[in-house]
Amino acid sequence: MALLHCGNLTIEGESSSAVATYMRVKELDLIFDLGRCPINFIGTQHVFISHFHLDHYFGLPIYISQRWLANIRPGNIYVPAEGMDELQRILNQIATLDSGRVWNYHLTAVQAGDAIQFRKNLVAHVLPCCHTVPSIGYLICEVRDKLKPEFHNLQGHEIAELRRAGTKVTTQIELPLIAYLGDTHKVPIDAHPLLKQCKILICECTFIKPEHRKRAEETMHLHLDILPTLLETFESEHIVLCHFSRRYTPEIILEHISSMLSPLDRPRVQLFI
Ligand SMILES: [Zn+2]
Ligand SMILES: [Zn+2]
Numbered sequence: 370m371a372l373l374h375c376g377n378l379t380i381e382g383e384s385s386s387a388v389a390t391y392m393r394v395k396e397l398d399l400i401f402d403l404g405r406c407p408i409n410f411i412g413t414q415h416v417f418i419s420h421f422h423l424d425h426y427f428g429l430p431i432y433i434s435q436r437w438l439a440n441i442r443p444g445n446i447y448v449p450a451e452g453m454d455e456l457q458r459i460l461n462q463i464a465t466l467d468s469g470r471v472w473n474y475h476l477t478a479v480q481a482g483d484a485i486q487f488r489k490n491l492v493a494h495v496l497p498c499c500h501t502v503p504s505i506g507y508l509i510c511e512v513r514d515k516l517k518p519e520f521h522n523l524q525g526h527e528i529a530e531l532r533r534a535g536t537k538v539t540t541q542i543e544l545p546l547i548a549y550l551g552d553t554h555k556v557p558i559d560a561h562p563l564l565k566q567c568k569i570l571i572c573e574c575t576f577i578k579p580e581h582r583k584r585a586e587e588t589m590h591l592h593l594d595i596l597p598t599l600l601e602t603f604e605s606e607h608i609v610l611c612h613f614s615r616r617y618t619p620e621i622i623l624e625h626i627s628s629m630l631s632p633l634d635r636p637r638v639q640l641f642i
Contacts, residue, residue: 370407371641375569375607378547382407384611384641386575386590389424392611392641394547397491397509401549401571403428411435415487418448419551420504421456429456430463433474443475445487450478451503481505481560486512492543496560498553500589506550508561510543547571552612554589558602570605571641573612577625581614593625600634611641 372381382392382400389404399415406428418426429446436444448456453476464472479485481497490513496506520528520538531538545567550556552573558565575590576582585592590612599608613622619642630638 373607373609373639373641375547375609375639378569380569380571380609380641382410382641384613385424386573386612386614387424388615389427390612391428392549392571397546398488399509401507402426402551403432406431406435408435411439412441414444416444416446417493417507417549418446419498419506419549420449420500420502421452422502422552425551426456430460430467433460433472434464434467437472437474443473445475445477447477447479447485447487447493447507449503449505450480453478479505494561494563496548496550496557496564498551498557499555500552504551504553506548506553506557508545508548508564508567510545510563513542513544514539515542552590554585554591556591556595556599556602565602566604568605569607569609570599570603571609571611572599574610575612575614577613577617577622593629596626596629596638600637606637607639608637609639609641613640613642 370381370383378394378396380392380394384390390402391404392401393410393413398413400410400413401417402419402425403416404424404427461471479495481495483495485493487493490511492510492512494508496508498504498506517538517540528538543563545563547569548564548567549571550573573591574593576585577593582592622642
């Protein structure tokens with residue numbers, strides 16, 4: 370399993386095009402996609418699915434059934450609205466085949482533009498992606514209370530007094546922590562005003578060689594050609610590339626990507642291989 374340290378967050382899992390993509394950010398208690406479900410992912414509460422290609426959601430029956438068997442309350446699973454009913458039918462059929470009973474689980478249909486406050490201080494903004502089936506991404510932001518500027522010059526006890534009198538002294542701000550794009554052939558740069566500032570961007574990069582540009586277009590995936598745009602447009606400290614085609618060895622991937630990076634950009638780019 371791959372394990373990347375990106376500032377104070379760690380990303381663990383695997384990602385290989387058409388095989389399986391699943392990534393856990395333990396510190397945020399969430400998983401992006403679940404193409405397979407390692408047993409240590411079972412306890413994670415929130416699962417964000419990008420699209421219904423097998424390599425991105427086929428771990429769901431394991432995740433759901435293992436929690437059900439262990440008497441852990443159902444996880445919160447967010448899935449694209451298009452296809453959710455079908456998924457529910459499939460899960461129920463697998464459950465019937467498996468145990469003769471229906472598992473207890475909790476699916477939420479989401480679509481681009483939605484904002485889901487999934488923990489007290491965390492919100493997921495749903496991003497539009499562009500793929501051969503409906504696909505979405507997620508921008509996770511931390512929600513913080515910030516003192517309103519008009520109260521900046523006040524002493525602590527004065528602020529406390531205002532609070533007691535019922536004055537709202539704070540306003541909520543969002544800090545973009547991490548963005549995960551589902552399979553896509555376009556980066557939804559303008560989909561959310563905070564996206565460009567996300568600390569970590571996880572982006573698919575299925576094809577890397579020049580002769581595979583056409584293949585990238587046909588299968589609606591990104592090509593390594595996008596990297597200079599990502600480096601220029603995003604302020605992200607960490608750009609994590611994933612979902613490489615199986616036709617490339619890790620050595621070829623490393624060689625191609627290293628040759629494109631300036632010494633300044635090199636520390637920003639990490640490969641999930
Ligand atoms: Zn995929
Ligand atoms: Zn796909």
